[in-house]
Amino acid sequence: MRLLLVEDDLILKDGLERAFSKSGYAVDVMSDGDSANKLLTYQEYDVIVLDLGLPKLDGFEVLKRLRARGNKTPVLILTALEDTRNRVKGLDLGADDYLTKPFELDELEARVRALIRRGISGGSAKITFGDLVFDTSNRQCLFQNVPLSLSQREVALMELLMLKATKVVSKAKILEHLCSWDEEMSENAVEVNISRLRKKLNVFGIEIRTIRGLGYLLASLENKV
Amino acid sequence: MRLLLVEDDLILKDGLERAFSKSGYAVDVMSDGDSANKLLTYQEYDVIVLDLGLPKLDGFEVLKRLRARGNKTPVLILTALEDTRNRVKGLDLGADDYLTKPFELDELEARVRALIRRGISGGSAKITFGDLVFDTSNRQCLFQNVPLSLSQREVALMELLMLKATKVVSKAKILEHLCSWDEEMSENAVEVNISRLRKKLNVFGIEIRTIRGLGYLLASLENKV
DNA sequence: CGATTGTTGTCAGCTTGATGTCAGCTTGCT
DNA sequence: AGCAAGCTGACATCAAGCTGACAACAATCG
Numbered sequence: 001m002r003l004l005l006v007e008d009d010l011i012l013k014d015g016l017e018r019a020f021s022k023s024g025y026a027v028d029v030m031s032d033g034d035s036a037n038k039l040l041t042y043q044e045y046d047v048i049v050l051d052l053g054l055p056k057l058d059g060f061e062v063l064k065r066l067r068a069r070g071n072k073t074p075v076l077i078l079t080a081l082e083d084t085r086n087r088v089k090g091l092d093l094g095a096d097d098y099l100t101k102p103f104e105l106d107e108l109e110a111r112v113r114a115l116i117r118r119g120i121s122g123g124s125a126k127i128t129f130g131d132l133v134f135d136t137s138n139r140q141c142l143f144q145n146v147p148l149s150l151s152q153r154e155v156a157l158m159e160l161l162m163l164k165a166t167k168v169v170s171k172a173k174i175l176e177h178l179c180s181w182d183e184e185m186s187e188n189a190v191e192v193n194i195s196r197l198r199k200k201l202n203v204f205g206i207e208i209r210t211i212r213g214l215g216y217l218l219a220s221l222e223n224k225v
Numbered sequence: 226m227r228l229l230l231v232e233d234d235l236i237l238k239d240g241l242e243r244a245f246s247k248s249g250y251a252v253d254v255m256s257d258g259d260s261a262n263k264l265l266t267y268q269e270y271d272v273i274v275l276d277l278g279l280p281k282l283d284g285f286e287v288l289k290r291l292r293a294r295g296n297k298t299p300v301l302i303l304t305a306l307e308d309t310r311n312r313v314k315g316l317d318l319g320a321d322d323y324l325t326k327p328f329e330l331d332e333l334e335a336r337v338r339a340l341i342r343r344g345i346s347g348g349s350a351k352i353t354f355g356d357l358v359f360d361t362s363n364r365q366c367l368f369q370n371v372p373l374s375l376s377q378r379e380v381a382l383m384e385l386l387m388l389k390a391t392k393v394v395s396k397a398k399i400l401e402h403l404c405s406w407d408e409e410m411s412e413n414a415v416e417v418n419i420s421r422l423r424k425k426l427n428v429f430g431i432e433i434r435t436i437r438g439l440g441y442l443l444a445s446l447e448n449k450v
Numbered sequence: 451c452g453a454t455t456g457t458t459g460t461c462a463g464c465t466t467g468a469t470g471t472c473a474g475c476t477t478g479c480t
Numbered sequence: 481a482g483c484a485a486g487c488t489g490a491c492a493t494c495a496a497g498c499t500g501a502c503a504a505c506a507a508t509c510g
Contacts, residue, residue, distance in 0.1 A: 041236055067330065069236045072244055092398050138393060151468055152438055189470055195488055212485065376457055414459055420499055437496065
């Protein structure tokens with residue numbers, strides 16, 4: 001699997017390159033938008049991991065040009081910007097998934113894997129859990145193909161729970177996933193959000209189980225643990 | 226489905242060829258007007274995607290000669306020229322639809338699909354959504370065959386919403402679709418236009434649903450989410 | 451040419467929905 | 481029982497979105 005990493009931060013760049021190489025990807029690295037853009041006019045990849053804040057030509061522009069050329073290679077964008085605007089703009093321009101910094105390596109790898117699966121199968125990037133499907137490309141959660149009406153926060157929570165399905169997710173981790181650097185949130189806020197999500201999911205027989213002192217995990221009602 | 230792509234830009238050509246092949250079309254590619262013209266004298270296609278700026282013989286001429294021979298194959302023209310002049314000229318010469326570069330692959334594919342449907346049914350290029358029909362050749366929107374009286378802006382909005390039917394269309398994307406290079410528009414203007422269009426559509430039981438923070442999507446009232 | 455009509459962007463004030471905080475309650479562990 | 485962890489209804493706040501009113505402009509008609 002051939003992966004292009006476009007990232008200007010030296011440390012992140014090295015770390016990711018090493019990690020992906022270790023996982024068996026053939027990794028090429030570019031550290032500015034212009035070179036990446038040029039490279040992409042003649043070199044094919046299975047997946048592209050693209051930082052948005054880049055020197056010379058920003059990530060948006062690289063993505064825009066790639067798609068204008070009709071290139072469908074799955075692209076995951078990395079962004080330091082938390083707000084929805086950039087996320088939406090990126091997905092509009094044809095990104096298939098995104099991840100907000102700081103993120104965890106595990107998570108990035110899982111999503112890259114999902115994108116590659118998607119590339120082969122032709123569908124969009126999805127995480128599934130029983131009858132639940134989380135479509136990362138439009139950030140929608142479906143139950144038996146019916147879209148659930150969830151708020152942004154609830155979607156973010158679902159995403160995390162499904163990504164780690166059947167594993168315990170701590171409140172601290174949830175806080176980290178929902179808040180960026182500047183925002184602050186109490187643990188109680190997590191409880192409240194869990195409560196709200198739980199209410200919506202119970203209707204469909206999906207349970208968010210509480211592991212006292214540790215966190216939460218996703219389970220379906222039949223599936224007793 | 227057999228598709229002829231006439232395009233001289235190397236990158237775009239490759240990208241489109243790959244994309245259409247992937248979608249199951251039998252794609253032939255010509256990169257100049259003269260060869261395309263000759264090929265078309267003996268080879269039949271279901272649909273032709275034709276760039277206007279071509280070496281040797283421009284797209285207008287290829288189209289003109291094709292129609293002069295009495296060939297009715299649906300033709301979608303691609304043009305880099307923003308102004309209406311060429312679009313109109315193309316449609317006058319017998320093109321069935323057009324797309325201005327840069328365009329999105331999704332959009333091109335949707336329109337090609339529409340053209341093919343039209344080719345089979347013998348009508349003109351249409352996008353349908355339930356009882357709604359959008360006729361791209363005269364830019365009219367019909368509900369159960371009754372034309373809706375919509376302003377230009379509303380038509381443009383309908384076109385976009387129907388093209389992406391049941392998918393969320395962001396305000397940013399709408400802005401981009403409604404405004405050309407020089408114009409500027411506020412997000413509120415989009416809201417106002419949505420509001421006006423919504424009012425007209427509600428009468429027919431068609432709903433423009435708001436997805437808070439993300440955008441809008443077209444749905445019919447029965448189709449609960 | 452002036453009047454009428456229709457289109458469309460802007461604005462302001464309002465409505466709606468999302469989301470954090472809090473308080474008081476429930477649960478489960480020892 | 482007693483305590484800490486967790487739950488949840490109620491409320492407050494804020495941002496997103498809606499829409500009536502208006503103004504600027506263009507097209508049409510007498």
